[in-house]
Amino acid sequence: MKILVCLKQVPHSDARLDIAGDGKWIQEDNIKFEINSYDTYALEEALKLKDAGEAEVVAVSIGPDRVTQALRTALGMGADRAIHVNDPAMEGSDSLGIAKVLAAIVKEESPDLVFAGLMSEDGNFAAVPPMVAQLAGLPSSTAVMSVSLADGTVTVERELEGGALEVVQLPTPCLLAVQSGLNQVRYASLKGIMAAKKKPMDTKTAADLGVGDQVGAGAAKVEIEKVYTPPRGEGAQLIEGSADEVATQLVGKIKELGLL
Amino acid sequence: MGTILIVAEIQKGVIREASFELAAFAQKLAGSGHEVKSLVVGQGVKGLAEEFAQRGGGEVLVAEAEALANYSADAFTQATLAAVAASGADLVLISNTPSGWDFAPRVAAALDAAFVTDCFDVSDEGGAIGFKRRIFNGKLDAQVKATGTVVATVQPGATPAFEGSTEGKTTDLDAGIGECKTKFVEIKIAESKGVDLTKADVIVSGGRGLGAPEKFTEVVQPLADALGGAMGASRPVVDAGWLPHEYQVGSSGQVVTPKLYIAVGISGAIQHLVGMKGSNFIVAINKDPDAPIFEVADVGVVADLFDIVPALTAAVTAAKG
CATH class of the missing domain: 3.40.50.620 (HUPs)
Structure with missing residues (x-):
C-alpha cells in the first residue's frame, strides 16, 4: 500500500504576526515555522497504518527552501520518502493552483490513500484537499475523526456539529482530510532523525509536473488584497492592577451577577 | 451583474x-x-x-x-x-x-x-x-x-x-446523479460521558495558555469549584489529550450559555467563540492583548493567568466567608 501525505509548513503558532509592508500577508522573515498542526495528525494516521501493516508513506510539501525542514521532520517521524515542490513560479498561487500541483503528484504516484489536514492554521481556507481529490478523480471525506480500512473499503467517522459523527464509506483510492485530535501525534526519535538523513527527497517544479502554466499569481483567481487586524467591537472593559486588586474587582462583578 | x-x-x-x-x-x-x-x-x-x-x-x-x-x-x-x-x-x-x-x-x-x-x-x-x-x-x-x-x-x-x-x-431539476463513491452509512450521536456543561451557571475554561495538563487541576478546577461551577476547555487542550473531549467548548464540542464564563489562557479561535459567545457575562484572562477572546469578553484582564487565577480563587473563597 502506498500512502501520500500532504503537509504544509505554516508560521509557528506562537510566532508574531506582523503585517507585511505590502499589506497583503504577514511578515514571514525571521519567524519560526512548523508543520501545520492538522497535517501532523494526517501524517500520524498514515504512520499508524504503516505500523499496522505494509505501507510506503510519502510526504509531499510545496514551498521555498525552508520547507525541507518540515519534510525532514516528517521523514524523522517515519515517512519513507519526500517530495518537495520548490518553485518560485508558484508564488502567489491560490488554493486551486496548489491543488493542481498536488493532483498532478497524486496522478504520478497513484497512492491508495491520500491524507491531508482539514485546513491550514494560516490561511484557514480548508480548500485544497477536496479540490485535489476532485481534480485527481478520487472520492474524499473531510473532518475525519477515525479511519478503518478493510478489503479496499475505508470507513470513516466525520465530525459534525454538537458531538455528532457521520459514518461514511469510500473505496480506495481516496483522499481523507483529517480533523485535529483524531490520534496522538508521535515525536521524531533521535534514531528517526538520524535515519531521515539517508531517506530520499525529490525536488520538483510545477513545470516538471506539467502544470507550470496553471500556478502562480498570474493564474490565481483569488487574491488576498489586504490583511488587517480585526476591528474591535465595543470590546472588553479592561481591569488593571495587582493580582489582588484585579481579583477584588472581579469578585465585585461576580457579586453583581448574583453568583456570590 | x-x-x-x-x-x-x-x-x-x-x-x-x-x-x-x-x-x-x-x-x-x-x-x-x-x-x-x-x-x-x-x-x-x-x-x-x-x-x-x-x-x-x-x-x-x-x-x-x-x-x-x-x-x-x-x-x-x-x-x-x-x-x-x-x-x-x-x-x-x-x-x-x-x-x-x-x-x-x-x-x-x-x-x-x-x-x-x-x-x-x-x-x-x-x-x-x-x-x-x-x-x-x-x-x-x-x-x-x-x-x-x-x-x-x-x-x-x-x-x-x-x-x-x-x-x-x-x-x-433533473440532476442526473451518476456514480457516487462516497456512501452515507449513518449519523451517530456521541454519548455524553457525564460532563454536561450546557446546564452549568458558571464555567471556567482553560486553553493552551495553561501549558500543561496538571495546571487544570492546580489552577482552573479550584476556581471552578470555588464558584460552584464546571470546568471546560478549548479544542487544542482536548486535541493534546490534556482533557477528554466532553470538556470541549466550541462549535464541535458543547455550545454553552452560562451566567458567567471565565476564559483562562484561551486566545479565542472562531470555533471556540461560537461555542461560548452567547454566555451572559464573559471574563477573559490572557497575557496577549490582541487575543480575539477580548472581542467577545465583557471584562478582560491582560496579565499572566498564573498570577490572576489563584488570587481570584482566594478572593472568591474569602467572599463566600
Missing part, C-alpha cells in the same frame, strides 16, 4: 438558519442588480423548496433523487454542478457547515472557479464581489478579491437571516 445560486441546506427536516443567512447576503447583492436563484436538494423536499422560494431563495431549483436523501459529497457536488449549468450562476453561495466544507471545494475545482471560504462578509464592490474572512484562527482578517465564476462558503451566523419575502417559484 450576474446570477447568484444559493445552495440551501436541509437539516433534520427543515432548512437551516444558515441558508436564510445566505439569502440575506444574496438579497443584499440583488439590490445592486444580481439575480437570485437557489438549489434545494434531497428527497421529498418540494414543500421546503416552496418555503425557501418565498423567504429569500427566489427561483428555486429542486433536485430530488434517492442519492440525495442523505448527504454525500459526490451526489451533492453533481447536483450543484447541474444547478450551476441550469441557472448560469457565476456566484455560488454555500454555508460553511460540515457538509458545505466537504463538497464546496469539489464544486469549485470541477468548475475551475475561484474559491473563497468561511466568509463573514460578501458585498458588491462596484461590479466585482468582495469577500472578507478570518485568517490565522481569527487573529487577522483578510479582504479577498475573486475573478470569474466564484464559489464561496459563508460562516454560519455571519449575518442575520433574511426576514423578508420574495416572489419565488420552484422548478424541478
Whole structure:
C-alpha cells in the first residue's frame, strides 16, 4: 500500500504576526515555522497504518527552501520518502493552483490513500484537499475523526456539529482530510532523525509536473488584497492592577451577577 | 451583474438558519442588480423548496433523487454542478457547515472557479464581489478579491437571516446523479460521558495558555469549584489529550450559555467563540492583548493567568466567608 501525505509548513503558532509592508500577508522573515498542526495528525494516521501493516508513506510539501525542514521532520517521524515542490513560479498561487500541483503528484504516484489536514492554521481556507481529490478523480471525506480500512473499503467517522459523527464509506483510492485530535501525534526519535538523513527527497517544479502554466499569481483567481487586524467591537472593559486588586474587582462583578 | 445560486441546506427536516443567512447576503447583492436563484436538494423536499422560494431563495431549483436523501459529497457536488449549468450562476453561495466544507471545494475545482471560504462578509464592490474572512484562527482578517465564476462558503451566523419575502417559484431539476463513491452509512450521536456543561451557571475554561495538563487541576478546577461551577476547555487542550473531549467548548464540542464564563489562557479561535459567545457575562484572562477572546469578553484582564487565577480563587473563597 502506498500512502501520500500532504503537509504544509505554516508560521509557528506562537510566532508574531506582523503585517507585511505590502499589506497583503504577514511578515514571514525571521519567524519560526512548523508543520501545520492538522497535517501532523494526517501524517500520524498514515504512520499508524504503516505500523499496522505494509505501507510506503510519502510526504509531499510545496514551498521555498525552508520547507525541507518540515519534510525532514516528517521523514524523522517515519515517512519513507519526500517530495518537495520548490518553485518560485508558484508564488502567489491560490488554493486551486496548489491543488493542481498536488493532483498532478497524486496522478504520478497513484497512492491508495491520500491524507491531508482539514485546513491550514494560516490561511484557514480548508480548500485544497477536496479540490485535489476532485481534480485527481478520487472520492474524499473531510473532518475525519477515525479511519478503518478493510478489503479496499475505508470507513470513516466525520465530525459534525454538537458531538455528532457521520459514518461514511469510500473505496480506495481516496483522499481523507483529517480533523485535529483524531490520534496522538508521535515525536521524531533521535534514531528517526538520524535515519531521515539517508531517506530520499525529490525536488520538483510545477513545470516538471506539467502544470507550470496553471500556478502562480498570474493564474490565481483569488487574491488576498489586504490583511488587517480585526476591528474591535465595543470590546472588553479592561481591569488593571495587582493580582489582588484585579481579583477584588472581579469578585465585585461576580457579586453583581448574583453568583456570590 | 450576474446570477447568484444559493445552495440551501436541509437539516433534520427543515432548512437551516444558515441558508436564510445566505439569502440575506444574496438579497443584499440583488439590490445592486444580481439575480437570485437557489438549489434545494434531497428527497421529498418540494414543500421546503416552496418555503425557501418565498423567504429569500427566489427561483428555486429542486433536485430530488434517492442519492440525495442523505448527504454525500459526490451526489451533492453533481447536483450543484447541474444547478450551476441550469441557472448560469457565476456566484455560488454555500454555508460553511460540515457538509458545505466537504463538497464546496469539489464544486469549485470541477468548475475551475475561484474559491473563497468561511466568509463573514460578501458585498458588491462596484461590479466585482468582495469577500472578507478570518485568517490565522481569527487573529487577522483578510479582504479577498475573486475573478470569474466564484464559489464561496459563508460562516454560519455571519449575518442575520433574511426576514423578508420574495416572489419565488420552484422548478424541478433533473440532476442526473451518476456514480457516487462516497456512501452515507449513518449519523451517530456521541454519548455524553457525564460532563454536561450546557446546564452549568458558571464555567471556567482553560486553553493552551495553561501549558500543561496538571495546571487544570492546580489552577482552573479550584476556581471552578470555588464558584460552584464546571470546568471546560478549548479544542487544542482536548486535541493534546490534556482533557477528554466532553470538556470541549466550541462549535464541535458543547455550545454553552452560562451566567458567567471565565476564559483562562484561551486566545479565542472562531470555533471556540461560537461555542461560548452567547454566555451572559464573559471574563477573559490572557497575557496577549490582541487575543480575539477580548472581542467577545465583557471584562478582560491582560496579565499572566498564573498570577490572576489563584488570587481570584482566594478572593472568591474569602467572599463566600
